[in-house]
Amino acid sequence: MSGMRSRRSEHSLQCSTEEFWIKQTNTCARCETKYSIKAGYEFTANCGLSDDGGRHERLYRECAQGTFNDGTFVRCKVCSTCQASELLSACTTMSDSRCCGKGQHECKDPSQPTTAGSTAGKTEQPTTPTMRTGKTAFTKLFLLTTSAKTNETAPTKTTQTLSAKIIQTFPNRVTQMFPAQATQLLPTTPGNNHDPWLIPVAVTFIILLFAGLWSVIHILKKRNCREIKRRFSDKRKHIHLEGSNERLKAESTKDLLDINNLLSQEIQAAPLQSVLNNLDVVDELVLLLDPDTPGAKNTRHLAANCSIPFTWINYAYSMKESKSPLVAMLEKVIAKNPNWNVGHLAGLLNNIERNDAVAVLAKITLTEEEV
Template sequence: MTSARCIYRDFWNRPQHKCQPCESKYEIQAGREFTENCGWSDEQQQIQSPYKPCKNGTYNNGFHVKCQKCSSCITPFIACNTTSDTICCKQGEQVFGGKCIPQPMETTVITTVSRTTTTTTSLLLLLLLPPLAAQAQALLQLKSLNLNPPPHVINVTGIYACLGILSALTLVCLFLVIKRRRTKHLNEEFHKCNGAVRESLSKKAIKGYDQSVSYNIINESDNNDHLTGSAYLLAPEIQGAPLKTVLNNLDVLEELVLVLDPDISGAKNTRHLAAQCSFSFAWINYAYSMKDHKSPLVAVLEGVVTKNPEWTVGHLAELLTAIGRNDAVEILAKLPAGVEE
């Protein structure tokens, strides 16, 4: 260790005689993590670099003090790198060009018809060819014995050969006609099905457009134009309540702290909410360094109430919706309506 006084992620601040977290002196960098005691000795000497790159199988997207282990997937996935976690594709998707795309549909019906027709034609040819081959072999045996076959045998053989060839060609043409008719029938069915699907999709698109227009009309006629999305799940009395109402309701505040303060991979938390409220990166890191003494979310809400006393619960719901935390908006809905703190 470079320091005998502080833990791994802290360094000794000699002038202030206390240990401080590395993120209070240096910014968190994507793809890297802090070295032991940020490279500082207890004598306030920089022994090594404050950062080191993430190892294989770990990543840091710029929101973690220490590199995190890459997630694992049971579906096709896009491998993680030092700055981003593994991306798991959905069921039925495959990886192509660094993206998850739907798997192409298979056209097994047309292929089956083609193979069936080809196989049937081949079997018929095999049934017709053996008699002709036997006759040809008999003629070769007669010539090997220096015996000339009778003229009528040669004539009959030639007739059989011509009839066999004509029969084979007739059967081939017959099956080609049948195959063409079946293919044409399948194409007609395919076009009918395709037309029905297009008509269905067009109806859905028109319905979706009507719903979108209706939604926009409702939004434009609403008195609270600054609220969108899940914020409308709140009662009007809760939306207009002062933001300090959240701080004063310990039950709701405790639930919000439990879902927003933890650093969970793939979920936005208090760090992102603080960024939406224009808090600096260094302030956010300091708030999380004091997490054992005070909740970062409580610190953010107190800071917002101090800077913007006119803010309401509706403003907070809007910010939570913007970072995709509709579950937190549902917790806000538990505030008692009609009670101003």
């Protein structure tokens, strides 16, 4: 029993957190044997499934802050740590942190192309007199037009046009040689007249709009699921509680013959309380039905046939050290259905193919009041 408890997890009584229960074979299987591993995510507990196949949550959840999964792990791993001067690339949910080699500082990402300015040992091209003369003329011309542009007196139309032409023709060169003047003049060139705050405001508005729509859809979907579940639960309760007699009458001739051969009519007609009154019979039934034996149906299945919720029987099993789940279930059934007799219980045991337990009921000793 202690071995079974150690394997309990959030949604399963049979399997560990990284496994789910297969009812057809009564075995546990790891999540990755049925579902693919997803980069940036990890499997939820028991793949989000309970032992009866019901889904309690999504299959995956995103890696938490400071963890990652590159598509090769079942669970997200903690990111590696690097010193600030040795950090090559930061950790994301899909990749680990990358660090420089020991002793290397101000390192560069080898996946990024190296620029000409950062290439060690690159020989600078010699400057010819003609190139120096052209550069000097360009400098004088640009400084002349920018000084006229930024002067307190109104610049002439010729200097305005000439300054704009220089910036449009040589934008990179102007920015490298005269960053202060270029920054001052660039906003007046075509294509730069928009307000810089418009883009973040528009992006924020779109994000809020989609978040609101998603919230509305999620609330409506959750409400519909709750309503469908409530209707199904009410219908199932009505079928099991009000129609128990009809279900027993509809049993096959073979099942009825089996019960009649095992139990006398007097025992079948006795009230269900007579089972609890015979302690020896109760002890035998507990030994037969309470254990979770592979391939054999037990108290859990009997409770399901009596319309007892799955959560209630799980709680009863968690308290089995102090009280038998079968005894707790019989007391609950007697309280809800005081008119039930031993024949009702025998029929339910026959339904789950436990005629060995039906045979134990034949040992019931009836008092004069119960006959």
